[in-house]
Amino acid sequence: MGRLRKDIEAENKLFSDSHYFVNNPILYKGNWNVLFKNNNPIEIEIGSGKGRFIFEKAKANPNINYIAIDKFPTILFKLLNKLYSLDKKIDNIKILSMDVMNICDVFKDNEIDKIYLNFSDPWPKKHHERFRLTSPNFVSKFFKVLKNKQPIEFKTDNKGLFDYTMDKIVENNFNVVMATNNLYMSDYCHDNVPTEYEIKWINKGANIKKVIFYHSK
Numbered sequence: 001m002g003r004l005r006k007d008i009e010a011e012n013k014l015f016s017d018s019h020y021f022v023n024n025p026i027l028y029k030g031n032w033n034v035l036f037k038n039n040n041p042i043e044i045e046i047g048s049g050k051g052r053f054i055f056e057k058a059k060a061n062p063n064i065n066y067i068a069i070d071k072f073p074t075i076l077f078k079l080l081n082k083l084y085s086l087d088k089k090i091d092n093i094k095i096l097s098m099d100v101m102n103i104c105d106v107f108k109d110n111e112i113d114k115i116y117l118n119f120s121d122p123w124p125k126k127h128h129e130r131f132r133l134t135s136p137n138f139v140s141k142f143f144k145v146l147k148n149k150q151p152i153e154f155k156t157d158n159k160g161l162f163d164y165t166m167d168k169i170v171e172n173n174f175n176v177v178m179a180t181n182n183l184y185m186s187d188y189c190h191d192n193v194p195t196e197y198e199i200k201w202i203n204k205g206a207n208i209k210k211v212i213f214y215h216s217k
Contacts, residue, residue, distance in 0.1 A: 010077035030108035041113035051079025
């Protein structure tokens, strides 16, 4: 992925949105159901990028609340534009721009029902392991905010990152719901929602890898 060019105008429009963008998410720790005005399950995507995945999920599942998280507000504006393209506003999706390292400041223990990690940066150099979103550095935080036995769904086109993730799953005795080295040739593709990045690489013949795993606390 090339360097993302910062767009101040786009970021200001994102920050000024009062329906989808949550400016100070720490205020809702333990109270996201109050913001959504219901007690429906809450699912979050970390690294939402342009937002196709979570946009489609939110439209298709009005009884699930979705939270899109990305560190870069410029790219999140593309998700906001998708939401603005709808005939009417929807109430089951919110957008956060934050460093996911701080996830425990925003969600309380056992508050989240599912976490999606789609095509995370592989950080291939060994000394960058701590930055991988499937490293113990992050996964321990994710399982802290997830309810007991609720899953992380991870997709990637990167073999190195997938192998690393599977190794960590085994090392930590996590429970695997499903795993495949080739999602589009497996029995697990029927309900798959592709990201923009995924569509690009599928068209180039890449194999998409996926694992769903959880932790019994």
